[in-house]
Amino acid sequence: MRPGGNRGWLLRLVIAFGFAQGAVSMARPAVSYRALALGADERAVGVIAGVYALLPLFAAVPLGRRTDHGRCAPLLPLGVVLISGGCALSGVAGSLGTMALWSGVMGLGHLCFVIGAQSLVARQSAPHEQDRNFGHFTIGAALGQLVGPIAAGAVIGGDGPRELAGTSALALLAAGATGAVAFTSLWRIEHRRTAAASRGGPGERVPVGRILRSRGVPAGILISLAVLSATDILTAYLPVVGEHRGIAPAVIGVLLSLRAAATIACRLVLTPLLRLLGRTALLTVTCALAALLCAGIALPVPVWALGLLLVALGFCLGVGQPLSMTTVVQAAPDGARSTALALRLTGNRLGQVAAPAAAGLVAGVAGVAAPFVMLGVLLLLSSGVAVRSPKEPRGEADGEVGGSGERGSRRRGVPLRRQSDI
Structure with missing residues (x-):
């Protein structure tokens, strides 16, 4: 098939x-x-x-x-x-x-x-x-x-x-x-x-260094790391923020559930968003907006405003993970796409180890809201990296397949051969 x-x-x-x-x-x-x-x-x-x-x-x-x-x-x-x-x-x-x-x-x-x-x-x-x-x-x-x-x-x-x-x-x-x-x-x-x-x-095995030098792979890894770090630290530190602001644990649980529900909603409408903006622009815009929203959590806003911030943040964070996968897969050299995805997961795990430790240090020095400002800076950096990621091939964003090579053969009716490197 x-x-x-x-x-x-x-x-x-x-x-x-x-x-x-x-x-x-x-x-x-x-x-x-x-x-x-x-x-x-x-x-x-x-x-x-x-x-x-x-x-x-x-x-x-x-x-x-x-x-x-x-x-x-x-x-x-x-x-x-x-x-x-x-x-x-x-x-x-x-x-x-x-x-x-x-x-x-x-x-x-x-x-x-x-x-x-x-x-x-x-x-x-x-x-x-x-x-x-x-x-x-x-x-x-x-x-x-x-x-x-x-x-x-x-x-x-x-x-x-x-x-x-x-x-x-x-x-x-x-x-x-x-x-x-x-x-x-x-x-x-x-x-x-x-x-x-x-x-x-x-x-032939493609060296890891060559994979990491492929334009688009480092961008995909950094975007994924930033988005996952934001999700993890949000889950870990929002209860701490709630404790300092007098927000009940049950309310914090509802707020975190709203964030997750917004992420699901984002992924359900990802295809029309891609048709409207394209992958590069969508990644750039959502990472930049997520940076501002993360920083906004550090402000002493009322609970209803915090809920709106988290819904918008969950929607923006929902874009990063799936599109960073595609960015890495399509940027990786032939014969190394699963390895590139594994390197992306390695970056995720490094973020899961390093981000909470860094957040703890920042919170200890500057207060419990400071980790969200740190996340804003990280997401803003990933937004800048997304701008420089490879542009998707023409016609890909709207579901067409054209051009030369694999995509051209698909358009001409030639069966598209998917090799073991994909």
Whole structure:
């Protein structure tokens, strides 16, 4: 089956990603609560959370290399097994060291699933469909991020350490079961033709330095890092802002849910936005607006205004992740597109490790609102980088395929061959 054909595989991938991401989003706060119940202090909780992002740093590029010249689909069930196992085993862990270990396993599973899934979307989508398909794919992540924390909060409770340990363990076991549901959507998810092409010769490995020097790859990595850092720090520090401003935790939860819902809405209308502005202009405008909105959170505005800021911010942040994937895929050299996506994920993980640490330092010196100003500066920098990213090929933004090479052969009716490097 040629790329751009039946998209039933994409719907199944979105469903599977929703359950996998929902499990992780439910488990991460539950891990912190269970660690606290086991006697961890704030530093130990930070270390356990950091292991989730740190371990995958060493596995991303090797997994991307393997996927460039192999099938994508096997990484998906492997990722689900590691996610579900890491969640459930965290629920029965009896020490902080074991908690850290299973947190790392969960992070590795999430990395395996995301690398396999992103490579699958890149490989099985025609070039002019990649923006749309990546946008739809990331709806699964947004749904998981929306539902997971709410589900964790509904399960976790208790006044004492013993009650907290029990309810957090229950939440982790529930997260493991939720992740396992993703198996039901992974059947025959990779097209036979693209799977056969991926098993071609090993080819020559493109050096990482050459990938990073390809115009557009660093821009995609930086934009993705900035957007993910903004989302993570917003989730971590908005409760702190609420505490200082006297906003109830339940209201903060609603505000964060509004942000996630706006991100989903953005990805549902991504295709008409691309037709209107094009990828480069859309990335530039939304990153610049997100920078201003992040800085606006630092102002002492009323709750209703804060809600409006977060809805607008969630909409703007929803653009960065899917379009940065397309930017990286289309800018990467032949034979290295999965590796380029893995490098993008490595940048994400670095941001997840470094951004909270930097935010903590800034907040300690300049106050709890200062991290949002820092994020504004980072997003403004990514907006400037987006301006210099490669322009999309003519006709691509409005769904046409033209020109020479792969796109030209598609327009002339010649079957478009999707090689293992996509």
